[in-house]
Amino acid sequence: MQRILILGGGVGGTLTANLLVKKLRARIDRGEVGLSVVDLTGQHVYQPGFMYIAMGGERAANLQRPERSLLDKRVTLVIGEVARIDVDHQVVTLTDGRPLGYDQLVLATGSRIVPETIEHFDTEAQHFYTAEAAARLRVALDRFAGGRIVIGIAGMPYKCPPAPLEVAFLIEAELRQRDLRDRTTIDYCSPIGRAFTIESVSEMATPILAEKGIELHTFFNVEAIDAERKVVQSLEGEELPYDLLILVPPHKGQQFLMDSGLAPAPGGWLPTDRATLQVGGRPNVYALGDATDLPLSKAGSTAHFEAPVVTERIVAAIEGRGVDHKHGDYLGKVMCFFEVGDGKGTLLQFDYNHPPRPPKPNQIWHLGKIVFNKTYWHTVPKGRV
Amino acid sequence: MTDAAVAITRTVDARGSFCPGPLMELIRAIRESQVGDVIAVYSSDKGSKTDIPKWVEKAGHRLVSLETSDGYDVIVVEKLR
Structure with a gap:
């Protein structure tokens, strides 16, 4: 069995897991591929909503759902804290001592605040x-x-x-x-x-x-x-x-990434290839979202557009074929809304080679952000947009 | 603009990092250095040769030299305070 292990149940980890199921459903059902997500709390939190708790009457309860409810039933959810990653032996060890072996590893471990x-x-x-x-x-x-x-x-x-x-x-x-x-x-x-x-x-x-x-x-x-x-x-x-x-x-990256020698101190950001998203030149270790050292926004949107790239590369490895570079190379795409107040917003859309050209702020983009926030649970984590 | 007499204390290779990466790397190095230390920043980002001297002036340090070689800039800064 090929074992895919994803660390982190945020936007990047959850979406990658669900996209992998879409591509590998038959192999998973036949028991040829196993897919697990490890998450510290088992709760998926929509962090862009925090600003609206302060500014827009949002409630914390609306910004959190069980990770299990967002993952395809074929994905195993492991709730636990990662202690160490041994890339030489392809094993992740949790703080309670549980070892989790892998053939393909996805580091969607986010960032943490250190006030x-x-x-x-x-x-x-x-x-x-x-x-x-x-x-x-x-x-x-x-x-x-x-x-x-x-x-x-x-x-x-x-x-x-x-x-x-x-x-x-x-x-x-x-x-x-x-x-x-x-x-x-x-x-x-x-x-x-x-x-x-x-x-x-x-x-x-x-x-x-x-x-x-x-x-x-x-x-x-x-x-x-x-x-x-x-x-x-x-x-x-x-x-x-x-x-x-x-x-x-x-902000910093996760301490266990530094302890495992995967990310340099003091920042703890993973050295990630800007196109392949492989970490430190390792062919079976990927990073996406906030965890990388890429010169891009640390934002759910970045993870959203990186997840299909990681998916294509892992699927190609499991199917024993070459990578389809149209889907398997990340071009730095990011898209996010930008509030300017008074019910107006704009849109930032860019990639490595094309800086954003934000349209004149208007009500449409503000409403776009509100609608996106409200519909997030049914769209992004499930790979519907 | 060169100052051959100054010995480099620390080198920060920020090539391949984009704005504001090289400036942030320099700021980190300045925070970790002693007054009198001399830091050389390598940057391939075009914005560095304008951003870094502006920051150095505002922060009260000394721009020792700024040279371009092999497609990247070498910006040398002395920590003064």
């Missing part, structure tokens, strides 16, 4: 990268009666690159509606020399920041939070006072 790496982050900064944190930010916004809001990024790379800009735009719109805007200043801090990593998106977003009176601070890499003086300090030597501080927490 504790910045002193006072937990007590001083708000964020929206967990459901609980997003709910706390909502409470803080409800209590906010005017003052200085600072929004920034406390480490790169991070999940969903447009999110902090979207939050800045949405908060600005909310404060206008609540008649608090003239009593509030909003500072937006970017770690690089412009508002956003992709130049064309930066060119779109910068005039919107100016129009909304949000002050852009470039080259502001968060270094420390002075809790006593209520100022956030940058590596570059700037200080900004705040009444409400909203920071994207620093």
Whole structure:
């Protein structure tokens, strides 16, 4: 039996599992192929919805479903925590000691936030990268009666690159509606020399920041939070006072990937081939989604477009044929919606060779994002879009 | 722009990494270095030779040299504070 083992039950792992079933159904039914997904909690969480807990009345309960309900019945779901991967012997060991052998390994292990790496982050900064944190930010916004809001990024790379800009735009719109805007200043801090990593998106977003009176601070890499003086300090030597501080927490890859020698410390991102998605040149180990070191958005959309590539390569290996490069080479495709506030949004669609050309923000793209979020459970994980 | 007298303390090979990868790699190296250390960044991203000098100036460090060879840029920075 050929054993396919997928680590991670997020967008990338779940979709890859279901796509593999579509291609290998007969072999799985005949017992020639076994397919397992390992997930820490057994719960699939729709993380892009967290921002809407803070900003749009979303509830955490709507953003979580049992992973089992999203996987084809032919997929074995193993709930457990990975301790180590031994690529020489093709074995993954869980923290409870269970060994799981594999012939093909898919690392869809995502990223994790590490706010504790910045002193006072937990007590001083708000964020929206967990459901609980997003709910706390909502409470803080409800209590906010005017003052200085600072929004920034406390480490790169991070999940969903447009999110902090979207939050800045949405908060600005909310404060206008609540008649608090003239009593509030909003500072937006970017770690690089412009508002956003992709130049064309930066060119779109910068005039919107100016129009909304949000002050852009470039080259502001968060270094420390002075809790006593209520100022956030940058590596570059700037200080900004705040009444409400909203920071994207620093992110890392999974510790067990570093412990297993697959991903270098301190980031823990897997060295991944940009076209084949193979890890470290190994022909039977793939990575997708946030876990890779690819210079792309860490976003569900990236995993969504990478999953068919991993699927084609594994199916080709199992069928003993060459890879169909039309389906088996990743070209860097990513597509995501971008909120600009006041019920408007735009769309970012790009690949390695074609930067995004976002259309003028309008209501259609905002509604597109809402519809996509609501229908996610029936579409993406099951491979229907 | 060269300064042959300066000894490189650390080399960051960010070739193949795209904006803002090389800048972020330099920032990581600066954070981990001592004042007086000299860091050489190799970058094949075209944006680095404008982004990195701008960041170096804002952050109060010294741009020692910037040279192009074999299709990539070598940007040397001294940590001043």
